[in-house]
Every structure is written in structure tokens, then in C-alpha cells.
Amino acid sequence: MKHVDLHLHLDGAVTVAIARKLAKLQGITLPENDQELERLLTVPEDCESLTDFLKCFALPLSLMQTREGLSEAVRLVVNDLQSQGVIYAEIRFAPQLHLEQGMTQEEAIRAALEGIKKAGECIDHAAEGNMAAQIKVNLILCAMRGDGNESANEETLRLAKKWLVADGGVVAMDLAGAEALFPTGKYRELFAKAKELKIPFTIHAGEADGAESVKLALEFGANRIGHGVRSQEDPQVLQLLKENQIPLEMCPTSNRQTHAVEDMSRYPFMDYLQHGLKVTLNTDDPGIEGTTMEAEYRYMEQRFGLDEDGKRTLLQNAVDAAFTTEEVKNWMRMELGLR
Ligand code: ADE
Ligand code: ZN
Numbered sequence: 001m002k003h004v005d006l007h008l009h010l011d012g013a014v015t016v017a018i019a020r021k022l023a024k025l026q027g028i029t030l031p032e033n034d035q036e037l038e039r040l041l042t043v044p045e046d047c048e049s050l051t052d053f054l055k056c057f058a059l060p061l062s063l064m065q066t067r068e069g070l071s072e073a074v075r076l077v078v079n080d081l082q083s084q085g086v087i088y089a090e091i092r093f094a095p096q097l098h099l100e101q102g103m104t105q106e107e108a109i110r111a112a113l114e115g116i117k118k119a120g121e122c123i124d125h126a127a128e129g130n131m132a133a134q135i136k137v138n139l140i141l142c143a144m145r146g147d148g149n150e151s152a153n154e155e156t157l158r159l160a161k162k163w164l165v166a167d168g169g170v171v172a173m174d175l176a177g178a179e180a181l182f183p184t185g186k187y188r189e190l191f192a193k194a195k196e197l198k199i200p201f202t203i204h205a206g207e208a209d210g211a212e213s214v215k216l217a218l219e220f221g222a223n224r225i226g227h228g229v230r231s232q233e234d235p236q237v238l239q240l241l242k243e244n245q246i247p248l249e250m251c252p253t254s255n256r257q258t259h260a261v262e263d264m265s266r267y268p269f270m271d272y273l274q275h276g277l278k279v280t281l282n283t284d285d286p287g288i289e290g291t292t293m294e295a296e297y298r299y300m301e302q303r304f305g306l307d308e309d310g311k312r313t314l315l316q317n318a319v320d321a322a323f324t325t326e327e328v329k330n331w332m333r334m335e336l337g338l339r
Pocket of ligand 2: 007009176204226284
């Protein structure tokens with residue numbers, strides 16, 4: 001099956017194999033034992049919350065503090081996605097998390113763009129005459145929830161505007177990080193500016209915090225919501241999502257691991273889908289969660305009875321929701337057999 005992944009963090013997409021390549025390239029020492037490395041890179045069984053989950057990002061981030069490391073990470077992640085049947089992906093990352101060895105946020109953006117370009121060249125080379133092997137990739141720049149990083153977020157906003165394109169580069173902004181510790185209300189001004197500057201944006205909301213967080217993100221003018229699982233806590237928020245057909249970027253394995261919902265038997269994904277909310281299916285952090293798009297579909301089929309009609313709706317929703325041009329959307333529809 002061919003896939004579209006709209007919610008995928010670069011630092012969360014680093015697998016053991018990718019970590020080894022990045023470490024070797026930069027002369028960084030990693031544990032020699034693969035199991036030990038996997039333990040450091042993946043979510044522990046006893047992960048209790050999003051805050052716990054986010055601790056797994058320290059190692060992958062440490063491998064992406066140089067231009068070379070960051071660019072190669074993007075190239076390797078894109079190669080993995082392409083080999084897994086993903087035809088369109090929006091990779092998100094926070095430039096401010098790549099400055100430990102002297103890169104600027106703008107250099108980080110340039111490095112990520114270079115990684116996409118290099119991946120394209122490799123894929124073109126490997127697939128001469130085989131158009132089916134194509135993948136298109138765009139970037140979403142994340143601002144980060146936190147304290148004391150207000151000017152870093154402003155800089156991300158400035159650069160998002162500077163680098164914004166309709167397709168083939170930076171296409172939107174996001175807000176990531178610990179939602180329960182740094183509530184959405186704190187980011188009103190940042191997103192008022194994003195709106196004024198006409199930068200499309202999505203916000204992680206209703207994941208570690210409640211429906212109120214989704215309501216605020218909608219008030220700010222978010223074009224999409226990252227997760228939104230907890231929207232069901234307020235019927236009025238569900239109504240707003242439905243009326244405005246705001247896409248939800250849902251990520252079941254991530255939601256299970258971060259305990260976004262306590263009891264997966266009450267996971268609202270199928271309810272949302274059946275009630276006409278614009279649900280999309282995504283991975284979030286495939287390396288850290290040990291998942292792929294294929295595995296997310298299998299999980300939804302086996303655990304929640306997702307059928308062929310449901311899969312088609314998810315794909316249609318993903319294409320409609322993508323931050324790209326009508327031309328690329330039409331290409332996706334052809335590739336996915338949606339017309
Ligand atoms: N960064 C990576 N994964 C995330 C998630 N699920 N929520 C918020 N920030 C994240
Ligand atoms: Zn996420």
C-alpha cells in the first residue's frame with residue numbers, strides 16, 4: 001500500500017541503523033550492542049506520559065548538531081520512508097534544537113533542505129524509468145513549548161516566513177513539546193503573528209492536555225490539529241472540528257505510548273471518522289515508537305476494524321489536508337488510486 005504521512009518528527013524518526021550511520025559519519029561513540037542502543041532510542045514499556053516519552057529524544061538530537069549530521073539524517077529518513085511506500089511526507093523539526101555546536105536556526109533549515117535534495121537525487125538515480133519510486137517531502141518548522149525560549153520561537157517564525165513556499169520546502173509551522181507543562185494559551189501571540197504573516201500552521205493539542213487546548217488552537221486559526229485525541233472531552237470542540245473540517249493528525253501508537261488516552265479500548269479514532277471529522281493517520285515518531293505507516297494501518301485494522309472504505313477516507317483526508325499545491329495533491333490522488 002502507498003502512504004501519506006503528515007505528522008512525523010525528524011528526531012523521532014531515527015532508527016538504530018540511522019543512528020549508527022550518523023554516529024560513524026561524525027565520529028560519535030554509541031553503545032556497541034544494538035539492543036542497548038535500541039533501549040536508549042525507543043520508548044520504555046513503562047512510559048507513563050508525553051513528558052516521559054520526550055526524554056527519548058536526547059540521543060537522536062545529539063546526532064544532528066552539525067550541518068552534515070542533520071542533512072544526512074533527513075536524507076536517511078526520507079530513504080526509509082520511500083522504501084516503506086510513503087509517497088508524500090511532511091517532516092517536522094525544531095531548528096532551535098540543533099544549535100548546540102554553533103549552527104544557527106537558518107543553517108539548520110538549509111541543512112534539512114539539502115538532505116531532502118540529496119535524497120531526491122539518490123532516489124532518481126535508483127529509480128531511473130520507475131516513476132512509482134518517487135517521494136515528495138515538505139518541511140514543517142516546530143516552535144517549542146517551554147520557558148525562556150520565546151526569542152528562539154520568534155526566530156523560527158521569522159524564518160518560516162522567509163523560507164515559506166507552496167511546495168518543495170518549508171510549508172508550515174507547528175508547536176511541539178510538553179503540552180501539559182506549557183499550555184497552549186501561552187502561545188497566543190506567536191500564532192497571531194503566524195496568522196498575520198499567512199504562515200499555515202498546525203498545533204499539537206488535545207494530546208497531553210484537554211479539549212480546551214484544541215479550542216484555543218482553533219481560536220488561533222490552526223489549519224490542522226496535531227493529535228486532538230482529547231477533543232471528545234467537549235462536544236462543542238467536536239462540533240467546531242466538524243463544522244470547519246479541520247484535519248486531525250492522529251497517531252495511534254504514539255497516543256498509546258504517551259497515554260494520551262488511558263484506555264485504548266476507548267480510543268476515539270473510529271468514532272471521529274464515523275462522525276465525519278477529518279481524521280488522518282500518521283506515525284509521529286516512527287523510530288522512537290518502533291512503527292511505520294504500514295504498522296499503523298495494520299493496528300487500526302486489527303484492533304479497531306478499519307475497513308477499505310475507512311482507509312480510502314483516511315487517504316483522501318490526508319491529501320486534502322496536506323500543506324502543498326493542488327498540482328501535487330492531484331499527483332497524490334493519481335498515485336493512490338483516488339480518481
Ligand atoms: N515531539 C515529538 N513527538 C511529540 C509529541 N507526540 N507531542 C509533542 N511533541 C512531540
Ligand atoms: Zn508529534
